[in-house]
Amino acid sequence: MSRKAFVASDAEWCYHGGAMVKLGDVRLSPATHALNYGTGVFEGIRAYWNEERGTLQVLKLREHYERFERSCRMLRIELPHTIDELCDITLEILKRNGPREDTYIRPLAYKSVTAVGVNLKGESELSIFTVPMGDYVELTGLKVCVSSWRRTPDTSIPARGKLTGSYINTALAVDEAHRAGYDDAIFLTQDGHVSEASAANIFIVRKGQLITPPVTADILEGITRDAVMELADKEMEIPVIERDVDRTELYAADEVFLSGTGFQIAPITEVDGRPVGTGSIGPVVEKLQELYFKAARGEWPEYADWTVKVEVAEGARR
Numbered sequence: 001m002s003r004k005a006f007v008a009s010d011a012e013w014c015y016h017g018g019a020m021v022k023l024g025d026v027r028l029s030p031a032t033h034a035l036n037y038g039t040g041v042f043e044g045i046r047a048y049w050n051e052e053r054g055t056l057q058v059l060k061l062r063e064h065y066e067r068f069e070r071s072c073r074m075l076r077i078e079l080p081h082t083i084d085e086l087c088d089i090t091l092e093i094l095k096r097n098g099p100r101e102d103t104y105i106r107p108l109a110y111k112s113v114t115a116v117g118v119n120l121k122g123e124s125e126l127s128i129f130t131v132p133m134g135d136y137v138e139l140t141g142l143k144v145c146v147s148s149w150r151r152t153p154d155t156s157i158p159a160r161g162k163l164t165g166s167y168i169n170t171a172l173a174v175d176e177a178h179r180a181g182y183d184d185a186i187f188l189t190q191d192g193h194v195s196e197a198s199a200a201n202i203f204i205v206r207k208g209q210l211i212t213p214p215v216t217a218d219i220l221e222g223i224t225r226d227a228v229m230e231l232a233d234k235e236m237e238i239p240v241i242e243r244d245v246d247r248t249e250l251y252a253a254d255e256v257f258l259s260g261t262g263f264q265i266a267p268i269t270e271v272d273g274r275p276v277g278t279g280s281i282g283p284v285v286e287k288l289q290e291l292y293f294k295a296a297r298g299e300w301p302e303y304a305d306w307t308v309k310v311e312v313a314e315g316a317r318r
């Protein structure tokens with residue numbers, strides 16, 4: 001039930017202040033604007049380790065930085081680098097750190113001005129660091145609840161931006177769910193339709209169709225969501241439909257699962273104490289998990305453009 005913590009090591013290289021530095025050497029003032037007001041933007045990118053080849057496969061690197069740039073625009077944060085440069089810096093960090101395990105990359109751009117006052121003025125800073133990350137959640141069947149917290153509407157905080165401050169909404173819902181013994185929480189929108197999970201998009205399978213809430217349901221427009229829709233359409237020939245989803249469709253569905261960079265493809269076997277379908281992992285999500293990992297781990301030539309390979313030199317750092 002409890003989620004693992006993924007801890008960043010002070011000894012790792014990161015990018016901060018325009019240079020490669022050790023994470024432990026970075027100092028931030030408590031007056032940093034983003035720390036006080038949540039005026040930051042971030043991304044979560046995965047790199048999968050391949051023991052046989054001695055390589056890391058960075059998944060959808062460019063797509064993440066494209067979304068990062070869009071989120072920055074919402075908070076009037078000017079990035080000091082182009083998307084190509086951000087990709088190169090990320091690959092350089094991975095080469096220096098040389099992790100021989102699945103790794104999560106966290107780019108963070110934030111208002112770094114040390115002035116008190118709520119606004120979007122002032123300078124910003126870019127930091128990029130990495131943490132080791134295996135499975136963020138169990139992939140063998142999650143038990144979730146519908147949260148009493150509603151997803152922050154786009155009319156209040158941009159839902160399609162990955163903004164640090166908006167994750168208070170997430171933390172409240174996850175805290176509530178964990179304390180009640182669930183693995184995660186499903187948000188409803190203000191008008192009561194299914195939105196998404198804490199940090200993952202949601203899909204249901206009903207009557208042979210794959211259904212997911214539309215991008216107007218206050219969701220983060222997930223990169224894994226797009227990947228799932230592509231695989232279902234091209235490889236499984238399942239009709240994919242984006243439409244409003246009612247709460248009780250979660251109870252009536254044959255299958256329910258989550259998609260996200262951290263969550264990967266995570267089947268849900270129970271919603272609000274009711275078994276989903278047969279109560280065990282369904283055939284559609286099982287197949288999608290298999291296809292997704294084959295492509296994400298760089299083991300499927302047809303999907304080679306999903307990943308960027310990083311050669312990790314033996315003993316690069318460790």
Ligand SMILES: Cc1ncc(COP(=O)(O)O)c(C=O)c1O
Pocket residue numbers: 044196197198199200201219220221222223224225259260261262
């Ligand atoms: C709120 C939220 N929704 C959905 C997702 C899934 O997005 P992605 O597949 O791009 O990781 C995430 C994860 O980043 C998230 O934080």
